[in-house]
Amino acid sequence: MKMEKKDPLYRSFGYAFQGIFTCVRKERNMKIHCVAAVLVVIAGVILKISAIEWCICMVLFGLVMALEHVNTAVEAVVDMVTEEYHPLAKVAKDTAAGAVLIAAMMAAIAGCIIFLPKIVQILQ
Template identity: 45%
Template structure:
């Protein structure tokens, strides 16, 4: 890499980058209805985790799959915004791109739901018996 293209570290630039990232998270939460469904699901699952006193490992696994769902939804949102900007008229490839991104969110939600069942179903069944 040419020395002229190497940028020196800058706290101000890192602060600006953090500001952009926080704005993106706020935009995501403010504009995406599905994000609020994920928030509600997360609150419910955290409540179940507290009620059933799940282990540290179970908390870690839940945190990972919940994070995966939010990350997938955020990427889906970014892809939709980009497609809407670059292809405002209907195009089958634009639709395919959006559908594949939405499918990734669905896959992540199925993964999270499956993990939730593995963790909570035995505890709920034992509690009911």
């Protein structure tokens, strides 16, 4: 058995960053997630959220964006394998998209729990 030569670690990171930049550049929903993240960061600075609240926001940013990358990968692989309609291709694509939607909805709910009381307090 022949041993495969592995890429150096810095190349592996380079490929990963390429994947991130490609997804941000080409995927509309990823652009929306990035804008939402920037708006949350701005709101967090203005409303002076706590360290724990920042950690919650960062974890949720990571979860939603990572799932968007997985969704993009699933869609690319399915499209590469078949151009014709197939019920299993639909299941793969819809399920991956559903995972992103669930994470985004939970992130939005968590955002409301964190930010709405602070906004209400300012408005009183």
